[in-house]
Amino acid sequence: MTADTVGGVWTYALELVRALGPHRIEVCLATMGAPLCPEQQAEAEGIPHLTLYPSAFKLEWMASPWEEVAEAGEWLRALEKRLQPDLIHLNGYAHGALPWKEPVLVVGHSCVFSWWRSVKGEEAPVAWERYHRAVSAGLQHADRVVAPTAAMLAALRRYYGPLPKSAVIANGRTAACYTVGEKEPFIFTAGRLWDEAKNIALLDRIAHALPWPVYVAGEQRHPDGRGVGFDSLRSLGRLHSTTLAGWLSRSAIYALPARYEPFGLAPLEAALSGCALVLGDLPSLREVWGEAALFVPPDDPEALRSTLQRLIEDPSLRESMARRAHAQALCYTPERMAAGYLNVYGEMMRSDCGMKTEPLLNPKSAIRNPQFQVPT
Known part of the structure; x- marks a missing residue:
């Protein structure tokens, strides 16, 4: 599982990992965005079935991130080879386009294009086209896509085209x-x-x-x-x-x-x-x-x-x-959230035949190539 350390995704990830523990699911959490603060480090160390793999690679929405996004992809693929997980759970978009060997879930917590429309009242400028291509590629190559609300899932469809099989799973807090x-x-x-x-x-x-x-x-x-x-x-x-x-x-x-x-x-x-x-x-x-x-x-x-x-x-x-x-x-519990993810994980594992399809967009070009046109 991936998570960033600069927003609510960190909180979401730890709540989910805790709730998955009783189901005997071991999670290797690869973090990006910024170094862990002491509070985050202590919080993660208190979860027995969690192994932390921290980094400070830039996230795809940060300024001039693409060299580090590509480096993070290489790091993640190396972790996959070393750890041999049963499933990849990405809480970001761009790395969904990498040629993973295992089933890939991409969770859309937010995105720049829907943020820009809501906050600025206009479509995101041309400078964000490279981001658009990377996000589209990651979503299209995922085996499943999840969002915490139907509104967020609709935004992903609006800005990045048709999605793979998807689900809405609300977040939870203890x-x-x-x-x-x-x-x-x-x-x-x-x-x-x-x-x-x-x-x-x-x-x-x-x-x-x-x-x-x-x-x-x-x-x-x-x-x-x-x-x-x-x-x-x-x-x-x-x-x-x-x-x-x-x-x-x-x-x-x-x-x-x-x-x-x-x-x-x-x-x-x-x-x-x-x-x-x-x-x-x-x-x-x-x-x-x-x-x-x-x-x-x-x-x-x-x-x-x-x-x-x-x-x-x-x-x-x-x-x-x-x-x-x-x-x-009180309806939004971690246990309810975990039950939703366990259902999605199970569907992914059952439908996986051991062979990944080719990416709809070349993963390296999706991350590195700035030249493309936003679909209309």
Whole structure:
């Protein structure tokens, strides 16, 4: 299995690996994106059926990544030869086009093209064409494709063409890691604060007009070095997971007016902590939360302010929404997620005849060759 260390995929991967343990599945986890931090290293070492293979190769969405993406592919193929796994589970796209000897699952957690449309309001520029080709090749050559929501799976089909056999498997979080504490009068949000998709800037615009303080936790510096700052939010920086859980336990409201969020592990953690949710009005978030959250248009600061104000002024509504969110969150368990993946793994193993078809696109050219046209 592959995972990156700079976003929610890391959390997803460890939850899945833990839940697969009772089924006697050993996982070799190859990480990319950035070196593991001490907390990540300790978290992984606490899982007995997990062997970690860390690296810091750039991810396909990072700046000028392609030389390192190709090097990572060679490293992964060498690991396959050495470890001889039964199945390849990729949480990225480009390496799906490599000539693997075993069945390949590609999981689409997000992508630049759907991100760009949602965040920028336009199609991704020509500079991302090479990325498009690599992602298309990886998806088309996979034996199976999985996404955490139907909305994300539809986006993959829209931008990268027809997919192999696919499935929707929702992410999960361990409820025992979160507690519903005595709620205090503040609003909380967390995540990769440098990511425009989180739309934290909208929250910053209206925070001064609210009677409750708004706290924000997370990484403010982009992997390429760019940073973000806020005028009205109270920044806590990047918190240890146990410290973050403590803040969520005390927070009465969790706000994330996202422009793009294919699933959203942070709102799930907030809901497990008994927070009322105010989220961006996105098909993916409505799919996950239904009537268990209040939704606001990502471009409407007054709607965000008035919705938060209404929850602040109406304790009965706030507590009712928190109960709804908590009940919904309890549906998204790691065990349910693992059951979905075990079903897909089993289908892949049963249908594998021991011979891989040729890639629909040459894997080396998909990663290295920048000259191609985006399909219309």
